[in-house]
Amino acid sequence: MMADRVCPLVLSATDPQPDVVLDARRLLCPMPIMRAEATIREMPSGAVLAVWATDPGLAQDLPAWCASHGHQFLGIKEQGRERIGWVVKG
Amino acid sequence: MNTDLETQKPRAALGLLSGGLDSILATRLLLDQGIRVECVNFHTGFCIQGHTGAMRNPEPGAKPARHDALHAAQLLGIKLHMIDIAEEYVKIVTNPKHGYGSNLNPCLDCKIFMVAKAWALKEQLGFDFIFTGEVLGQRPMSQRRDNLPHIEREAGVEGWLLRPLCALRLPPTEPEKRGWVDRQQLKGFSGRGRKDQMALAKQFGLRDYPSPAGGCCFLTDVNYSRKLQDLWHFRADRAYTIEDIVLLKAGRHLRPTPRFKVIVGRDETENNFLAGFRAGRWSMQAVELAGPLVLVEGHPDAEDLALACRLTARFGQGRHLAEVQVSIEGPGQQEMRLVTPLPAAEIPPEWYI
Numbered sequence: 396m397m398a399d400r401v402c403p404l405v406l407s408a409t410d411p412q413p414d415v416v417l418d419a420r421r422l423l424c425p426m427p428i429m430r431a432e433a434t435i436r437e438m439p440s441g442a443v444l445a446v447w448a449t450d451p452g453l454a455q456d457l458p459a460w461c462a463s464h465g466h467q468f469l470g471i472k473e474q475g476r477e478r479i480g481w482v483v484k485g
Numbered sequence: 486m487n488t489d490l491e492t493q494k495p496r497a498a499l500g501l502l503s504g505g506l507d508s509i510l511a512t513r514l515l516l517d518q519g520i521r522v523e524c525v526n527f528h529t530g531f532c533i534q535g536h537t538g539a540m541r542n543p544e545p546g547a548k549p550a551r552h553d554a555l556h557a558a559q560l561l562g563i564k565l566h567m568i569d570i571a572e573e574y575v576k577i578v579t580n581p582k583h584g585y586g587s588n589l590n591p592c593l594d595c596k597i598f599m600v601a602k603a604w605a606l607k608e609q610l611g612f613d614f615i616f617t618g619e620v621l622g623q624r625p626m627s628q629r630r631d632n633l634p635h636i637e638r639e640a641g642v643e644g645w646l647l648r649p650l651c652a653l654r655l656p657p658t659e660p661e662k663r664g665w666v667d668r669q670q671l672k673g674f675s676g677r678g679r680k681d682q683m684a685l686a687k688q689f690g691l692r693d694y695p696s697p698a699g700g701c702c703f704l705t706d707v708n709y710s711r712k713l714q715d716l717w718h719f720r721a722d723r724a725y726t727i728e729d730i731v732l733l734k735a736g737r738h739l740r741p742t743p744r745f746k747v748i749v750g751r752d753e754t755e756n757n758f759l760a761g762f763r764a765g766r767w768s769m770q771a772v773e774l775a776g777p778l779v780l781v782e783g784h785p786d787a788e789d790l791a792l793a794c795r796l797t798a799r800f801g802q803g804r805h806l807a808e809v810q811v812s813i814e815g816p817g818q819q820e821m822r823l824v825t826p827l828p829a830a831e832i833p834p835e836w837y838i
């Protein structure tokens with residue numbers, strides 16, 4: 396599966412390479428997580444999802460969602476008002 | 486472990502988890518009986534969680550914004566199903582069969598709707614019963630003794646809704662009668678006090694739970710309800726869109742005439758947030774001066790737009806200047822205007838919604 400959007404936050408060579416980038420910018424909590432759930436449902440186990448959001452709650456909610464759903468949380472990077480978090484589907 | 490004798494699988498319960506202390510404790514009581522638990526949290530569009538944090542600059546020292554139910558699920562080590570019911574929920578808010586609470590909160594209809602939804606999910610997932618963290622008499626509308634059986638009856642789940650925190654004050658439910666749940670290990674809490682819950686939390690070693698003062702939805706908030714009432718009144722229609730109810734959460738709202746209102750951003754984060762809603766609306770902002778982004782809602786005429794520009798200047802850093810340049814953008818047009826900021830004395834208090 397290919398990334399469906401180019402996210403300017405995925406710049407460094409050390410960032411995880413996502414299979415899918417979910418653009419959840421401007422969505423308020425809990426919509427970024429709900430969209431992530433709908434997106435990851437269509438992905439194979441082991442694939443990497445990147446969630447790109449403006450909601451500051453993502454930093455807390457993405458790891459909590461991963462723990463609750465058995466996915467692996469790889470980390471989060473913030474830049475200005477935007478942040479991107481990476482998840483490996485469990 | 487409490488198991489299904491035929492399949493040897495543990496009994497499974499689906500709970501409604503708000504993320505508040507009561508629902509956390511109810512879940513723990515069942516987990517401790519060896520029951521397999523998953524929970525559901527419904528997104529109505531009015532949930533308070535983190536929204537204001539996402540719209541405004543956080544207060545110094547404020548806890549980072551987070552979704553309480555998700556964190557409760559993490560704490561409890563259970564799976565949380567997050568379900569968006571915002572569209573269907575419109576009919577509950579606009580036309581509640583059992584009326585509203587002290588603001589525009591249709592708690593009884595809301596509870597019935599959520600319990601029925603949880604039951605449908607329980608059927609789909611193949612669970613045995615459902616439960617909530619309700620405490621008898623804790624809330625005036627939806628947790629009164631005479632309303633609790635009513636909720637189950639109307640939701641079509643009579644006998645199958647367990648309330649672990651106040652079960653001892655209620656008739657035994659089917660899961661108790663069938664021996665799936667040990668009634669002796671449930672509680673008989675009642676009333677508005679929190680002492681029993683705090684003691685149980687301590688016993689469970691729980692510390693990181695949200696304070697009950699946080700509230701669960703904007704519909705119980707008097708200021709929010711006033712804005713929603715205003716929206717319905719001036720549209721002459723009780724319908725709303727998700728965008729409408731999100732915008733009611735942001736900015737200062739002033740209605741100078743029945744034709745229009747303005748939403749005034751209160752800080753940079755809120756301006757950025759409101760900027761995402763400019764499409765299809767008039768918006769304005771002072772040029773080269775710090776100040777709000779202003780959105781105009783309704784059907785303003787030319788005079789109204791001129792007034793909105795003066796209000797924009799009024800709420801910005803140029804409020805004491807003789808003239809301020811304001812950029813105004815509307816469907817398919819953009820222009821600059823030089824306006825006199827509206828003096829504070831010319832803004833009657835009744836404009837503030």
Ligand code: SF4
Pocket residue numbers: 590591592593595596627701702703704705
């Ligand atoms: S406070 Fe809001 S979410 Fe809670 S029961 Fe009442 S209407 Fe429903």
